[in-house]
């Protein structure tokens with residue numbers, strides 16, 4: 690009996706690699722970062738972004754990240770032969786992203802000569818204006834990670850803050866009031882974040898996917914279920930598909946609540962999948 694040929698409309702993966710990616714959790718072991726080069730305190734690994742990009746797009750398609758930081762999404766897109774656009778509010782980060790992209794283009798040489806990669810210094814809340822000004826093509830996929838509310842400012846994150854100082858990382862993204870990480874009211878933060886993703890919708894192709902990497906946050910002993918709130922609220926504008934849980938197995942445990950209370954060491958992020966249906 691002849692097997693039905695595998696028709697793949699979404700990506701360029703073989704069935705085995707496709708299935709492997711569909712597991713709902715993963716542990717990612719990225720190569721170590723270059724020391725001292727990048728001050729950004731909350732990057733996701735380029736190798737992680739590349740796995741997602743290669744699942745949700747085909748070569749030559751367009752990937753976008755409206756809060757691109759120092760450009761992990763752009764480097765991942767470049768390495769997998771996808772065009773990309775990144776917006777970032779903090780000019781230092783946007784400049785670093787631009788430099789890293791330029792270096793990577795030289796490294797990759799001929800293989801990316803037809804691949805475009807654009808870093809835009811701007812406010813994602815003005816996406817409609819930016820898209821017109823820069824003449825955006827239709828977008829095939831978005832992968833992004835927002836500020837985890839104002840957690841970089843949080844007192845409870847003191848030890849993390851100290852770690853950032855020791856490691857030479859920024860202890861906040863910027864002083865800019867347009868920086869979502871500087872909004873202290875949780876509901877206002879959530880509303881502004883959702884507004885940005887909703888405003889992007891007309892620029893994304895029908896049935897294209899959006900992946901948002903995010904975490905529930907703890908502040909003053911209280912849990913703010915950012916990932917779950919975002920899934921529920923944004924699920925009114927896109928179809929929420931599900932989550933893929935990124936487990937981090939390379940972080941030292943801290944003795945929070947030892948001997949008295951349950952306080953988790955939260956070493957997982959949600960990669961929320963939405964679809965423009």
Ligand SMILES: C[S@@+](CC[C@H](N)C(=O)[O-])C[C@H]1O[C@@H](n2cnc3c(N)ncnc32)[C@H](O)[C@@H]1O
Pocket residue numbers: 729731732733734755756757758759760761762776777778779782811812813814833834835836837862863867868869870
């Ligand atoms: C979690 S970080 C993203 C890191 C990025 N994925 C990387 O690997 O470098 C969130 C980013 O959102 C940026 N940001 C905050 N508010 C913004 C806004 N209104 N428009 C664009 N970027 C913003 C911050 O400067 C920060 O770099």
